Amino acid sequence: xxxxxxxxxxxxxxxxxxxxxxxxxxxxxxxxxxxxxxxxxxxxxxxxxxxxxxxxxxxxxxxxxxxxxxxxxxxxxxxxxxxxxxxxxxxxxxxxxxxxxxxxxxxxxxxxxxxxxx
Numbered sequence: 001x002x003x004x005x006x007x008x009x010x011x012x013x014x015x016x017x018x019x020x021x022x023x024x025x026x027x028x029x030x031x032x033x034x035x036x037x038x039x040x041x042x043x044x045x046x047x048x049x050x051x052x053x054x055x056x057x058x059x060x061x062x063x064x065x066x067x068x069x070x071x072x073x074x075x076x077x078x079x080x081x082x083x084x085x086x087x088x089x090x091x092x093x094x095x096x097x098x099x100x101x102x103x104x105x106x107x108x109x110x111x112x113x114x115x116x117x118x
Contacts, residue, residue, distance in 0.1 A: 018074055
């Protein structure tokens with residue numbers, strides 16, 4: 001685990017960490033209920049505009065079209081790629097486009113949002 005100011009990044013076995021994939025949905029509450037009824041997952045966060053579900057190996061976010069683009073998020077130092085934006089949950093990130101136009105978020109977790117490891 002590496003600290004970047006008030007933010008954390010993580011590498012496992014020298015590999016970058018995929019934190020989450022984000023899907024655009026029409027109704028966040030409906031999407032959360034659908035996934036919870038069919039899969040073993042936990043709701044880490046939910047409001048009317050976005051939600052984050054935790055699975056054993058990765059998280060799945062639901063976002064509204066007017067809030068965020070569909071994307072994947074990798075833990076890293078967003079400042080290495082430009083000027084990061086600080087979000088309401090204390091994370092910091094920047095969005096990049098891959099060669100095919102897909103959105104890739106480089107995300108640094110805030111210390112307060114990261115579970116402690118013993």
